[in-house]
Amino acid sequence: MSDTINQQIDRELLLHYLKNSLPTQLAASIVAIFTFVALYGQVDTGHLVTWISLFSLVTAMRVWVSIIGKQRDIKRSSISAKLLYIYGPLFSGLGWASLFIFYDVQQPQTIQLFILVILVGMPIASLPSTAVNMHSYYLFNTPIFAADLIWALTLGGSMWLYFVVVAIIYLLLIISTAINYHQNLLLSITRTIENKNLMDELQETNTKLEGLAYIDPLTELANRRQFSLQAEQALNTSREQQSTLAVILIDIDKFKFVNDSYGHKAGDDLLVAISSRIKSSLRSSDPVARGSGAARIGGDEFIVLLEHAQAESNILDIVERLISNLCAPLSFGDIQYSPSISIGVAISPDHSSDIDELLHFADTAMYKAKGDPDIRYSIFSPATNSEPIQAEPVA
Structure with a gap:
């Protein structure tokens, strides 16, 4: 014993x-x-x-x-x-x-x-x-x-x-x-x-397994399942309080190039670095949704959920801060690399009150930014369903 x-x-x-x-x-x-x-x-x-x-x-x-x-x-x-x-x-x-x-x-x-x-x-x-x-x-x-x-x-x-x-x-x-x-x-x-x-060991194991069901093991951010649950709650709160809910979708540009050129270990390191920078970019004063304010929902896709954003300018301040921090140079051993990202934004209730539609609209805006080498982010435009209403030029 x-x-x-x-x-x-x-x-x-x-x-x-x-x-x-x-x-x-x-x-x-x-x-x-x-x-x-x-x-x-x-x-x-x-x-x-x-x-x-x-x-x-x-x-x-x-x-x-x-x-x-x-x-x-x-x-x-x-x-x-x-x-x-x-x-x-x-x-x-x-x-x-x-x-x-x-x-x-x-x-x-x-x-x-x-x-x-x-x-x-x-x-x-x-x-x-x-x-x-x-x-x-x-x-x-x-x-x-x-x-x-x-x-x-x-x-x-x-x-x-x-x-x-x-x-x-x-x-x-x-x-x-x-x-x-x-x-x-x-x-x-x-x-x-x-x-x-x-x-006690079984309880601890069950707790860890439950955590794995809602946490991305590589980046330790919320996964898509956790994001979906929290997003529905945040959306319900937004409807009840008639407040703004913003979905910020972040995609790493040329992620496949990193994997192919430097190896999958470098790709994983890049994902971990980006997730860490996302967390450090979000301040305690930011209206980040509780539980899964930041999440990894795909291979190289991340999402930030903002509740009670008072104005569109508040959302853009956070977006620009994310761009500044995420695009700073980083190292993979002896390799220096400057990440590039594209961001799409969709807002409730302006664009939709359905989380799946908001994700789709944010994805549409993100691909609009990705397809234009002169911009880093775009906000979905319901009028055209394709044209961004805001754009951040590439520095």
């Missing part, structure tokens, strides 16, 4: 420990109070008061650490973790084991039985909390196991050996149960984490 999974397992074990710690401490406190009441007057009062005082102090410490642990992330190497996993269980185990000092064969059998039930039953009762961490389990129960064995050895008589054997078998069964409990818990947590990680 990777370190990440191990860290997740440690955290889940800690959370499980904290989840069971407070109820366990509450139950232990109730048992301790009943023990104090049952033994009061039957054993040395001073020793009993000392025992309940120390037990209360240890319990308060463990409760405090459990509360703190729920409020913040505890690292395994921290003092809080050591209080949780080492000192707390050890002191609690010593506290319960010390009940053996009150055991006396001269006492009433009910008192003897009461003490022995606690010493024998505590290893089982501690399973849900301490067996989360086997070190904690051993630290808690070793003093109690020792007290059980001492009790068996002090019985005397002809049956003492049988009591010792039974005590050892009982302790081995309890330890085996604790190990099995811990392994099952660890297996359950590991499977849960692995399933969660798998689901």
Whole structure:
């Protein structure tokens, strides 16, 4: 397992420990109070008061650490973790084991039985909390196991050996149960984490695949599918608000020449450079449509969508800025190249309120600019359906 999974397992074990710690401490406190009441007057009062005082102090410490642990992330190497996993269980185990000092064969059998039930039953009762961490389990129960064995050895008589054997078998069964409990818990947590990680990976993969469905992988601009969705939304907004929507279609001139002369790698580099320049040319103050303001919709065709353009002059300012930036010289390794572009513009609602028609009209205007060596862009003219109403001369 990777370190990440191990860290997740440690955290889940800690959370499980904290989840069971407070109820366990509450139950232990109730048992301790009943023990104090049952033994009061039957054993040395001073020793009993000392025992309940120390037990209360240890319990308060463990409760405090459990509360703190729920409020913040505890690292395994921290003092809080050591209080949780080492000192707390050890002191609690010593506290319960010390009940053996009150055991006396001269006492009433009910008192003897009461003490022995606690010493024998505590290893089982501690399973849900301490067996989360086997070190904690051993630290808690070793003093109690020792007290059980001492009790068996002090019985005397002809049956003492049988009591010792039974005590050892009982302790081995309890330890085996604790190990099995811990392994099952660890297996359950590991499977849960692995399933969660798998689901997270699938979700991440699905997110990436969804992104690929709407993003051009080469230029990382929106693709035609994303542009179509956003354009429809922008067009609906334009209709509702009676605002202007402009489609700026950009085509790289002589792109085939670049591929044939310098190779497809140079062609890809040119597309990436043009897309980067398009993005850098668009300012935050420009009325670019949200989501897919710039997109690559074909091999060497790009599109910019403008919403709420206040006047045609605003659109032309952006067009001229695009021309200036996109036509600046660039390098393909040792090769210097000056790109050339042609731009066509169509405007809604002046030319159409249908996105497919706007694209067609922008394409018509773009080819008008491409066919005239003296201009770089043209705006579609609905009057002639072919003549541009604006043109930018080639510098």
